[in-house]
Amino acid sequence: MTERQIIVASNRGPVAFVRDADGRVIARRGGGGLVSALSGALQASGGLWIASAMSTEDRERAGRVHLDPAMGAAGDGLRYLPFDPRVYDRYYNGISNRVLWFVHHALWDLPRMPRWDRATDRAWAAYRQVNGSFAEALAEEGAPGEPEPAYLVQDYHLSLVPALLRARRPRARIAHFSHIPFAGPEYFRTLPTAMREELLSGLLGADVVGFHTEGWAENFMRCCHGLPGATVNHRDRSVRWQGRRILVRLYPISVDAAALKEQAASEEVAAAERRIGRWLSGARLVLRVDRTDLSKNILRGFLAFEEFILRHRRWRGRVKHLALLNPSRESVPEYRGYVKDCLRTAERINAELGDERWQPIRVQVQDDYSSALAAFGIYDVLLVNAVFDGMNLVAKEGPVLNTRDGLVVLSENAGAFPELRSHVLAINPFDVGATAEAIATVLDMDPEERRRRAGGTREAVVRNRLEDWVPNQVADLEVSTRDR
């Protein structure tokens, strides 16, 4: 590994500051493999993590703080940038969640949305401003002189940061990683011309632009074809831009299997497992665990479960579908409408197919990670049918914890698909009929094949080591800038 100091930038930091029962502000660690992966690397390099202050409590603690390593936080230091709440809202909800998330997951009803107008212009100005503040803070924090720090800029919230940082520190080593898909050129062209050029040239300020899969990387490069002055080389996956050669590389993220197993061993999870077991009362379990996001395809999941019961009557009363949904973006009207449609559809199916003794679908809209961990242990089918998904960690967490030779029914548009394809049941997420058949295939599968496939999935997940994720990026940063 390198001697360089590592500096991470992401919208959401590794800890959130919350007020405890006594009114004191305390730090709470965020979940997820990303925090583990980055924290380890930061600790090793004496680095720093810069993030947005997302709440009043975050803003109170904004500025550089040193956290107790026992908190599991980001090593040496953490700096939270405070923003005017209105500017932050435009950057975060206006552009990041309502424009960039939608475009990269193809979520618009194009005959009606999007509609670029003056509100878009205002929100875009705020996005630029917040990205500019990040770039400024990053430029300040990196120690001057050689070796220049390695900046790891995270995700679609910070697409402009690489170019803005490059302008301030021309010799910096900058990597950008997209945790979400990247739109193909036709869909990307729905964006206003100026916005799409700024987004691409923003990312091309980096030395290395990273994605989870070849598909998203190809989409990005095909979008770059439309950027005047950029030259794309598909063979060696690089883009020439403003005299520099930018590498486009793949870093599919993994999960921290040991940490997951430790969390799943808690008494809270055991209690949740007993509760779910009582509800199941011997029935097989078709599980989904998702944020309530338009991209997750919850509605077609319910319809596929219905279709499965209608086509395979023998499973009536002998299988149940549990949907553990974590509430998300409740301020976005499209999301509220979607959740309502999902709940209404589940109710209709229960009314039409169920009876007093058997209600086929149970939906829980609640942040309940213990139940998710418990259910991962005991599913027969884990339904991951996302319309589009950058990676989808559920498809990796489930197999690590499952003890029933349960199998994943996996969307071919999820980033996890290329790694897991030979073990899972592949589906086209728009194909309700095929999804229904995939559920039936798993439930009717010969136990030996189930065991073999479940083992194969688990091995494919753990083979990709989370602890390599940052070093792989840092190593490519060295390669990309070797000839300077």
Place this chain on the structure above:
Amino acid sequence: MTERQIIVASNRGPVAFVRDADGRVIARRGGGGLVSALSGALQASGGLWIASAMSTEDRERAGRVHLDPAMGAAGDGLRYLPFDPRVYDRYYNGISNRVLWFVHHALWDLPRMPRWDRATDRAWAAYRQVNGSFAEALAEEGAPGEPEPAYLVQDYHLSLVPALLRARRPRARIAHFSHIPFAGPEYFRTLPTAMREELLSGLLGADVVGFHTEGWAENFMRCCHGLPGATVNHRDRSVRWQGRRILVRLYPISVDAAALKEQAASEEVAAAERRIGRWLSGARLVLRVDRTDLSKNILRGFLAFEEFILRHRRWRGRVKHLALLNPSRESVPEYRGYVKDCLRTAERINAELGDERWQPIRVQVQDDYSSALAAFGIYDVLLVNAVFDGMNLVAKEGPVLNTRDGLVVLSENAGAFPELRSHVLAINPFDVGATAEAIATVLDMDPEERRRRAGGTREAVVRNRLEDWVPNQVADLEVSTRDR
């Protein structure tokens, strides 16, 4: 040109049989340049036109009929294929209009639609069946021996015909032309796997696959990358498939300027022009002429006109927007909902911006070609802001007839865009703000520049001669099969 007999296949034939006031079945010629272009070529080659019997009257006259050339019909002969109405409905509404039209124009609200299920399977079987009947009729009609006939298969309704016909007549010369866009690979992948492979291999049964623009041709070839066994050569625009080399070629269709001018010289059109003139009473005219199709972007057109008035108050009361909308696909729920939204939006804008003396928007939902021709003569701005459009003939018909140096505000996603780009005002059709500004730019433009641009548009339209459209395809058919 060739000695070959030309045989045309299309879903809709050049004439429709209707019942007159006395209950007699009479032939009525369909409008549009396609009929002119193909009829001329058929007359020259002694060919035949095969189409679907779309109505009871069509079915009564099904079979081969010889039409009076004075009717302007398809030369030597016409054969209408009768189908079971339920099968026809599944083929025409179920697949052609609700699946293929939607996928190639990117019209779905992807979190909710499409949903492939058993109804899709049934409709797809009907699509296959109708395409099979066409292939059989075409194979029967072509004179045996050399030279083999040149088959010109039209549009997305008949995507499977080339391969099905090839199976029956391996040495036939077959061209397929798509009058609509072709989806890019990500959007195309929403289709069920089997359907997408059948569609691509169906088209690749042809020797020449034609599109209006480079963009649609590129999309088609990129979709072919995903077809196992196909090899795409982007440099010479060809696809190698089952031992044959298929040419992918561009044939942007044009309009029959002389015929248009003749039609526009009628007394009916003059009366319509007087009516529109009275309504305008001196105001400038922003015009749109469209079918009520989801792809036409009528809603954002109204919003852009509203935004234009709000941003440029000096035009209040001095400009009016006329939307001449031809009813289309009223049986499709998405279309009914869309038209309702459009009308409601126009009403809201009239209520909010208008007063007793000035109602800014007038919407007419009616098949009224005379008014369209009349309005083409006198617009200041012709708004063609389609979300996606294979060609869009309105963008070519308007400039041929306009006498006021009116300019086209043209979507960069319309097939007409590449030919007209240097003369029109280009817009991103999703950008309501930019569309509003383009309207203002035309209305405020220096008269000399307007004259120059209007003349340039007209010249670009007439330079592309409609009478070359068929011969160009037939010539490429000769080239493509020269080495046999």
